Structures are given as structure tokens and as C-alpha cells.
Amino acid sequence: MEKNAEHTSHVHRDDEADKLGMWLFIFTELLLFGMLFLMYAVYRYRNPVAFQLGGEEIDVVIGVINTVILLISSATVAMSITAIQRGKKTQALLFLGTTLIIAVVFLVNKYFEWGTKIEYGFYPGGEALLELGHGTVLFFGLYYIMSGIHALHIIIGIGLFIYVFQQIRAEKIHKTDYVWLENTGLYWHLVDLIWIFLFPLFYLIH
Amino acid sequence: MSEEKHHISSYKSHLLVLLALLILTAASVAVTSVEMGAYNTLVAMLLAGAKATLVLLWFMHLRFDNKIYAIFTAFVIVLFLLVLFVTFFDYSYR
Amino acid sequence: MSESTTSSKHVSFLEYKGKYKGLLGWIFSTDHKRVGLLYLYTMLVFFSIAATLGLLMKLQMLAPGHTLMGPQTYNAMFTVHGIIMIFVIVVPGLPAVFGNFFLPLMIGAKDVAFPRLNLASWWIYVIGILVVLSSQFIGGWPDTGWTFYAPYSFQTPVNIVPALVGATIMGFSSILTGINFIVTIHRMRAPGMTWFKMPLFPWTLYATAWIQVLATPVIGITLLLTLMERLLGVGIFDPRLGGDPILYQHLFWIYSHPAVYIMILPGMGVISEIIPVFSRKSIYGYKAIVLSSLAIAFVGYFVWGHHMFTSGMSGRALYAFSFLTFLVAIPSAIKVFNWVSTMHKGSLLLQTPFYWAVSFIFVFMIGGLTGLVLGSLATNVHVHDTYFVVAHFHFIVFGGTGYSFMAAIHYWFPKMFGRMYDRSWANIGWVTFFAGFLSLYTPMFVLGLQGMPRRYYDYLPEFHAWHIFSTLGSILMIAGAAIVIINLVRSSRHGQKTSEKNPWGGKTLEWQADTPPTLENWEEVPTVTQKPYEYK
Amino acid sequence: MILGASTFVEGVDNAFMLILGISFFFLIGITLTIILFIYRYNEKRNPKATPVKDSVTLEVTWTVIPIILVLGMFYYGYVGWIPMKRPPSEGVMVTANARMWSFNFRYENGRVSDKLYVPKDTAVIVNLNALDVLHSFYIPAFRIKEDMVPGLANNRSWFEATKVGSYTIFCAEYCGLQHSYMLSEVVVMEQEDFWNWYNDPDAMVEEIPEDANLALLGRQLVQAKGCVACHSLDGSNLVGPSFAGRFGETITVITGGQEREIEYNEEYITRSIYEPDADISVGFRPGQMLSYEGEITEQEIELIVEFMKSLSEE
């Protein structure tokens, strides 16, 4: 495993420790979503037809758009880390800003996507949904829960981006001290990872 | 260690990964219309798995960082898959 | 990162004055030792509450019929008793108190990796408890049992929202502690301390921390889903909407079985510290113990179904789970054999910590072996959800975690407080406690075999005799516990002062630090050259 | 263990005895060893410890032996349990319905009973059905237990009783307030007696003799149907409002979110039994009482009404 920690008094900065901590946090998130995927697997296994019909109700186009922009945003955070490592503050801010905007756009899309469904009564406890039978109720229940919790992560991500953006501007995050940015990046990639699986499971079944 | 030399990925490599991800996305949308029965889901999951691997290895730097992160991540994924597997001992035979 | 202004060398962490004075100096201190004691005091308070509930339940069970309280009160009592005991006491238990206090000392670090996060964990924990208890004022105490099984949990007329939210919040605290410990162990071991020179208690904390990190999110999401089910009616677990209540049980136990190993592993670690020190002999089979801890942590993930043998699961799942359950017993057996072998040819120092450790082995064996009865399919069907289960888990949770907690506090007390407790009272307390414990819980095995279901407010007259026996035992036990606790609480303020660094002759690093330790533990971080427990 | 009265008892008790034997062996053996060590190697008697080297052989031995023992236990447990999962195709079929907080048993010929009557030495296959929350069908004397899960199809338990007598049925899964009173009985009869009971023509007709005390029959009915789990007869409110002193009063109920006054009469009682959620008495929760449509006939409701009248007259 890794080299033995030499003297690391706790006043000393240990970026590697921060990063390890972040990874552990990511693992907890993976399991949290993992359990949702497990539920999805179980219910889809038991209601294959209803899930297919449910999937057809969901707008693929919005899904594709959101997938594409989320992937782009993942690349841009990664690039902003490269920029910081090279000491290019403006470039880093530019990339980070792009990511931030994309995150907001993602949410706006989500708003319209949910909005139309709710209008038709397709929400938990909604009349239209309850008429469609058990499998469909489950499908939409999972759809709202999973994409809802995912959206919550996006919102938290936006908060983090704003904070990190400020810090870079104030030169608190710079060439030799950028764990915050790095960890925020890791977090954002996690959000992306989850979406990579949500997308085919909800938008692409037919 | 903070003294350690960091690997700096170039913009170009990030863009290449992005390109690959977009191609895989396009592929997964495209294959949806091909009728393969149960295999549709399998293919979709394989493609998503490929995308996830790209993100983990390049964007999340597992390729360049200390090996321990990659080992842990693999362990967590295996653990989850095992839990899923064991759960289906129940549902497959009900 | 902490309030250190290094002028405080040689001032013990108890007397040290930082930015804040008095109580504030404690609840805002990021010093790992103070955080550990904060947990200790918090637990003492809530343990007393939950134990009192246990006693009241026993009094109600003294005779059949409505004697002391109505069914609603009783149901609320075992629920709150279970929630507090599990989520507030034994899950955080040893890691939060002794892990916080001694992990850095034992691996030669100045603090944990994230001291502020550590303090935050305590705050989150307290908030979680308060949220659970707030249900008293908004809709009454929850009455679902600590397992919150669907669909009852969203049909009960009682408001269980605070309990669900509170338990989830406490889960966060547990995750943060886990993350903190893993990072600390990876990054902050003293120079020379390779993985296999690390003492066993830190090893078990390490295994435990992984379970905390990887299992706790499962309960978090499960409880949140139950909440959404209750508030929004999403249909995930509701059979009327097509959900599967058995899936709830899967999710619940995917966390809660590993959680029982969160409770016991650090306890095993403590015993593995005490036995060699009081035998004046190196631990037998150091590597076997380390590996068995990791094995328990790992295999423990795949046995959750043994709580669901009669739930309506498929037959094949049943025997898969039964088989795995039996496998997970093996590493525990290995540990027991190693502890006993360590005593062989030792020079046994017969003092209170040793008594607690030995009685731990005894009650742990009873709890564990009855676990085998539960793990076997045929017998589980008969005793599932009866008092046999209640007896099993009190033996192993209270007997295991509780006894090791007692062992730990009697072992480390002088280091923690710089004072010594009254040894003869400590021994008297131990005997009374032990006798009370056995007479309280042993009758429950018999009751269970006779078919007395658990969570019964009232019972048929044929079960009366054993219930009386058990209730009398509970009174004896309370007496024992009171002696032990009063002795410790009193001694922590008025006990005989001592600054002896190593009263028991231990070989691990914490015994090289000052008594009580100073703010950053060491002036100079020690270098490790030996294996732990090297007795010549 | 305890008295056993079914064909499963032997398998279960054997597995138990095996595990118990091994457990006692280890428990006593290890405890004695510890006591011996404490005696032999205490500080006074043995002031100097002797270092002992780890022995790999020993470690392997005490890993392998428990593994073997444990496999044995698993096997016995499996053998004792597998017949429980394999109901025969022939036998007496019963559907057990559980609701908060009572059982009832419906036979194939339509006969319904709140106790489970079964013939000796005959397979009885019980379809488990829960109407509201989880319950569990537990007969200690038969060593069987199986949860009753709402919405779970094909959930069944079976047994073959070997001794005449009556044995308690417990609800073993926590199901709320009166969980501990959710008991019933299984009555094992000689085959002949059982079939007589089963085909008893008297029990099938609903005719009520002229001179019967209707209120008393009503009382028996609400007890048999389990109404008293939620409705007291003495004026105190449990989960639902008491039956006492309400007949003929004007009460306030909530109908579709609107409060209104209503007279507590036969019509209201009937509606309360068939559509409990239509009108909710103030202070009580909807969704607790389930409809008894199809389980209580209109004729039986008349008896209940008579009974309630009698409660108000006193």
C-alpha cells in the first residue's frame, strides 16, 4: 500500500488525506445510489412490460440533451483542473464558469421535463398515474426519486462551484493548493457517473 | 503526499475522452431501435459501463493516481454487484 | 486547524484552556480526546434513559395483563429503547468514545485526520438524537419497533417522521467518523508503524470504519424512502401500489446486519488489547486476528437474509443465506481460540479489566452460539421473532459490546482521567452485574423455545414463571450497573490522582504518552520499531 | 424443547439438539480451559510468563474443525426445514386471513371460522393472506412460522398434525397496538370429527331461532370477528370509537373533508362496516379499519345493531 506516513502533524497540510476522504465520501454516494439501482432492478424484473411502457412516456430528446451537456461539463471541470495545475487562473475560471452554466441549464431542462409530466397528472399519488396500474406507479415513483436525488446533487454541485469560483478569484485556490477544486471535480464526475446509468435505464428502454 | 509530482492531463486528452463519451452516447441511443429482446438492456449497460470506466480512469484520474484509489473503487463496485447478485437469489426464484 | 497555540505543552487535555471556557471549551474543542469524552457523557445520559425504559418493560412483564402501562406505551417503549440502544449507544459506541480518544494515541498521531469534521460528527449526532426525541412533542413516540418494517411504518397513526429523520442524521455522523478513521489510519501512523505493526484495536476500527462508510448510506436511503412513502405515497414499498414490503426488509438488513459487526468488531479489538497485557504475553496469532476482522467485515455483507427466513423470501435465497451465516461464524471462533491461547502460560494479572474481558468471552460465546441456532433454517423457523432472538441479541450486543465497553473503560480509565477508580467496588460491581445479566437474559432463551413471541405487551399465563425470574434478574443487574457507573463517575472527579504513564505494563503507544495526555499527545512523535505486544 | 404435535417436530428438534450439543461442548470446554488457566497461570502461581510461538498447524486445525462442524449444522438445519417448503398437492385447503388484529380461516366449502379446525394425520395447506400489514402465522407446537405479507401471492404454509388437542396460534410479526392479543387456536380433531364439523349442516345455514337473544349473538359476533380489538364495549376509545353509548346519538363525522352531523343508526353502522373510510368519526384516522364487505352479511349486521342498542340502553 502507500508509503508510511512520515511526520504528519495535524497542522500540516495533507492534500492526499483530503483526497482520500473525498473518495470515501464518493463511495458512500455510490452505495446510496447503488441501492436505488437495486430497487430499480428488482421492480423492473417483476414488471418488465410496465417499465417499457413507462419508458416510452419519457422524452428521449431532453434526456439526450442533458446527457450531452453533462458530459461536456464533466470535461470542462477536468480541464479547469488542468488549467489550475498550469497556473492559468483565467482559463480555469472560464472552464469552471462553463460548467456552472451547464449545471444550471441541466436543471432548467429538468424543470420543463418534470413540469409537463406533472401537468398530465404523472406524479406520485397523481390521478392519471394511479389509473395506469402498479408497474407504472413504481416506474414513475423510481423515476422521480432517482432523478430527484440526482438533481439534488446537481444543486449541491452548483453551490460548490460558486464557492470554488470565488476561491480561485481570491487566489485562495492556486497552482500549489487546489484540493478544493480537485475534490469538487471528483464530486461532479460522480454526478456524471450516476447520470450515465440513469439515462439508459429511464430514457432508453422501449 | 503533497510533495509528490502530480500528473497533469492535457486539454487534448480531456477532449478526446469527451469525444469518446459522446460517441458511446450516440451508439447507445442508436442501438435502442435495434430489436434484441433482453439483450437491449445488456448492451445499454455495457455501453454505460464503458462510459463510466472512461470517466473513472481519465476524468477522475484513477489511471494516474495512487493505485490504492483504483483498488478501492474496484472493491466497492464488486461489493455492490455481489449485493445485487445475492438479492436476486430471492427474486429470481420466488 | 485546532485551537493549538503550542504554549500549552505539558498541560493535560483536561485542564487545557482554549478560546472558550468551561462547557464551551468542550463542545467547541476539536481535540480528539475531548470529542471522545463528549461522546462518552452523551452516551451515559441516553444509556440511562434507554436502560430505564428496559427496566420498565421488565416490570410490565412481571405479570400478565395490564399492570403498569397500556399497549401503546409498551410498544413505544421497546421502539425507543431499541432505537436509542442501537443507533445512539452501540453503533457509535466504542469507535466514537475509545476510537476517538485512543486511535491517534495508539498509532502515534497528534489528532485524527479531520479534527473539525470530528467535532461536527458529534454535533450531528446530538442533533440526530434530539430530532428523534422531539417526536415526544409532535405526535408521540414511534411505535414501529426499531426495524420500521413496511407497511406498518407508514400506516401507524403515530408520527414516526422525527424518528426516521433522526436516525438518518445519526447515520451521517457515523459515516463521517468512518471516513475520518480510515484516512487517519492511512495517513497518520507514526514512523515505522507498518500495517502489521499496528495494534489490534486500530485494526478493528479500520475494518469497522469501512463498514460504516459502505453500509450506512444504505440505511440512510432506506429510511428516506420510507419517509417519502409516508409523506408522498410514491408506492415503493406499499403493496397497495404494487411495491414489495419484503424489499424494504432486504434494504434494511443490508445495512443492519453489517451494523451488528460495527457493534462487535471494536469490542473484539479491545479484548485483543487487554488479554495480552494482562497475560504479560504477546497475543497469539496476531495475523489471524487481523485477517479474521477483515473477513468478518467482508462476509458480513452477504448474510443479511438470515433475519428474513420466514419473511416469504424464495427458498433458494434461504439456504444461500443460511450457508453464508454459518461461514461468518468461523472468524469469530478463530478469535476466541486465539484469546484463550494467549492466556496459556501467561502470568495473569487478575484485575477488573481482565475480569470484564474474560466475562466478555463467556457471554459472547453464549450469544454467538445461540446465533448458530438462529442461523440454521429449521430451528430459525421456530424461534424467529420470539424471545430467543431477544436473548441472543442482548447476550451478544449487551454482552459483547457492553462488556467490552466496560472492559475498555476500566482499562484506559487512568490514562483518560489521570485518576484511579476504587478497585474493590469495581470488582463488586462486576460480580453483581454479571450475575444479574445471566439471570435477566437466560430465561428469555427458554421463553423463546416455548414460543413466546417478542414485542408482546401481554402474554399467556404459561410463560409467567420465567418472566418473573427474568424481571428479578433485571433488578439485580441494575444494582450492579449502578455500582459500576457510580464508582466510575465519582472516581473521574475524586479518584486517587495518578500520573503514572503505564499502570498495567502495556506495550502499545498510548502508554508512552503523558497521563492524562497533553493537547497534541506527543512532544515528539515516537518511532515504532517493534511489533505491538512484544513481551519477552 | 416444548411439546410437539406435527410431523416437522422431529427434524427441527434434531437440528436443535445437534447445535445445542456442539455449543455446549465448546462453551463448557472453553470456559473450563479459561478457569484452568486463571488458576494455573495467575500472577502468584506463575510470576513469569513463557513466550509461546504461533503454530500454523494449530491455527489451521481450529479453522478447519469448526468449518466442518458448521457444515454439519447447516445440513441438519436444511434437512429439517426442506419439508416445510414442499407442501403436498393433496390435503385440506384453508385460506388464513389476517388483519389487525385477528385471524380468520376460510375453508374450500365456504365455511369460515375464527379458529383453525384440522383433522389429525392429514396434510393441511394454509394459504397465507394479509389484508393490511405484515402478520405472521406461528404455531409453536407445530414448529411452523411464516409471515403473512399483503400483496404476496402463493405464500403458503402447511403441516400435518400428529396429536389431538388444541394449540395456540400466535401472530409473531409486530403489527401494531394489539399485536399481543392477535392469538387464535388450532384445534386438531380425529378425522371423523373433523369431517363432521366440516360438513355440519347447522353451521351453514344462517337462520336464527325465533327466541334467540339477538343482542347476545351480536356480542359473540363482534368478539369472533375481532372488532373488539379496536372497539371497546365500555366507553373507552381504542383505535376506533367505543361501541358503548353511541347508538341513537348524533355524532360528528368527516365526509370527504367536510364535517357534518349524522345520526348513529343502522344505516350509518352498515356504511361504517362496508365502507369505513366514507365517514370518519372526528378524532379517528381513516385507513385503519378495513371493509368487511363479503365477510359480514347484512343479517349479521342486524345482530350487531341489536347489540349496540343494548349497550346504549343500560
Ligand code: HEA
Ligand atoms: C453485536 C451484535 C451481533 C453479533 C456479533 C451477532 C452475531 C451473530 N448473529 Fe445475531 N443478531 C443481533 C446482533 C448480533 N448478532 C441482533 C441485534 C439481532 C436481532 C435484530 C432484531 O431483529 O431486532 C440478531 C439476530 C440474529 C438472527 C436473526 C434472528 C431472527 O430474527 O430470526 C440471526 C440468524 O441467523 C443471527 C445470527 C448470528 C450469528 C450466526 C452470529 C455470529 O457472528 C456469531 C459468531 C460467534 C460464535 C459462533 C461464538 C464464538 C465461537 C466459539 C465459541 C467457537 C465454536 C464455534 C463453532 C463450532 C462455530 N442473529
Ligand code: HEA
Ligand atoms: C445495547 C443494546 C441494548 C441494551 C444494553 C439493552 C438493555 C436492556 N434491555 Fe433491551 N433491546 C435492545 C437493545 C438493548 N437492550 C434492542 C435493539 C431491542 C429490540 C427493540 C425492538 O424490538 O424493536 C431490545 C428489546 C428489549 C426487550 C424486548 C421487548 C419485546 O420484544 O417485547 C426487553 C424486554 O424485556 C428489553 C429489556 C432490556 C433490559 C431490562 C435491559 C437492561 O439490561 C438494562 C439494564 C440497565 C443498566 C444495566 C443500566 C442501569 C443504569 C442506570 C439506570 C443509570 C444509573 C446511572 C448513573 C448513576 C449515572 N429489551
Ligand code: CUA
Ligand atoms: Cu398480527 Cu402481530
Ligand SMILES: [Cu+2]
Ligand atoms: Cu444479522
